[in-house]
Amino acid sequence: MNKNDFRSITCASCLQRKENLLSGISDTELMQMDNHKGCSFYKKNQSLFLEGSFPRGVFCIHHGKVKIYKRGEEGKEQIIHIAKEGELIGFRAMFAENKYSVSAETLEESTICFIQKDDFLSLLDANPTLRNRILKEMSQELSDRAEFITNMAQKSVRQRLAFSLLLLKEVYGEKPINLSREDLANFVGTATETLIRLLKEFKEEGLVETNVRKIYVSDAKRLLMLVGN
Amino acid sequence: MNKNDFRSITCASCLQRKENLLSGISDTELMQMDNHKGCSFYKKNQSLFLEGSFPRGVFCIHHGKVKIYKRGEEGKEQIIHIAKEGELIGFRAMFAENKYSVSAETLEESTICFIQKDDFLSLLDANPTLRNRILKEMSQELSDRAEFITNMAQKSVRQRLAFSLLLLKEVYGEKPINLSREDLANFVGTATETLIRLLKEFKEEGLVETNVRKIYVSDAKRLLMLVGN
DNA sequence: CGAGCGATTGAAAAGACTCAACCACCGTGG
């Protein structure tokens, strides 16, 4: 989309919304939300929020990709999740009435809306369907993270890379995976050099194709076998 | 407590409940819950539920400890969490209307109550305070797991052991940590042999004392420094 | 008292990391 069009985005017309957590809310609520929300254009590598700061609302990705990460010792990033269009981010810390435990930053040019904390909470209060969706969403994420932990603990870097590529394929859909080697390494949980070497092996084995930053998964089936389990 | 007393446990009189997610519910609701809940005695190493099965309600630990784990490739366990008295378990999968993504098993003799799915859901529906607590709880767990992932990805086994011991110290309170070497290894995310060797080092460095299965943390401060970050 | 499981130790092998150097591409400013 044209980067100057973002002011015209309304929740009512937003195709992303129709598919996401915020589907199934009433027209009145929609209108109310539209009046209160803000929508901005973000350049690549712009920060949405930082670990340790206090949430003032939730972000709704209209277009683009956002990495959710945590800094470990020495400041090394661990990417926990890569959010795509349609996803709501930053509501967990808001519920916990706590600081953000993770940071969020765009991976590419994005348009992202912002809904104030109070507006969102009152929406939640009034809307049992939304509540249930949020609960369900959080449960799913909890489950995903349990798997993530298990993978980290038990799988080799090679297996984790295979797993991550399959995950990212879902996130990027038609388009090729487009991440810096460092970000990919920080997602897999390994050193950049190791990642590069393994990626080269995968390429030689015909599992993926690469073109500079872009990665095309060419044999998902074999990758899946590689993951094991 | 005497293992035959468990039939007399009521939510109304339960000291655990007063501290946990289920505090702040009305007397009527309490009574209703008491009429519907069941309470059982569990031996050590008894299963509460298995990954892949469907939830039929939530468990409330009155006394004892429960490991929440996931099986990875080759069937190796990864312990995600160790729940203690007062904790509610198994509600995530219930919200997600999905199979359990993890399994739960007692680590010691325990008394655990069970609340039917429908009863719990209607309680939730009627009780905004409870709802908010659950949201908050889940948010906190999401945050814990992000940290867990980051630790797994970036810290050495030695650091993870230090971290785990500190966590377990909280769980066990006054009492010494009491886990098999294998369970501890599966929590830290390492091989049993490696765990034993590191534990020996910790003992030699005066960080912990051990007595068969029991582990006493003797220098929490130094352990914390070891964890780094 | 014997079986069996959990705990422990040793030695060797493997996987992954670190460090250092080098390359390639890109935008900038002279």
Added chain:
DNA sequence: CCACGGTGGTTGAGTCTTTTCAATCGCTCG
């Protein structure tokens, strides 16, 4: 227009942590 600097990507070599496998020990329970 080209040299320059910088960033991100790649490669090599050596090191170290951690795993694996095998063997032994020791306690507990029947």
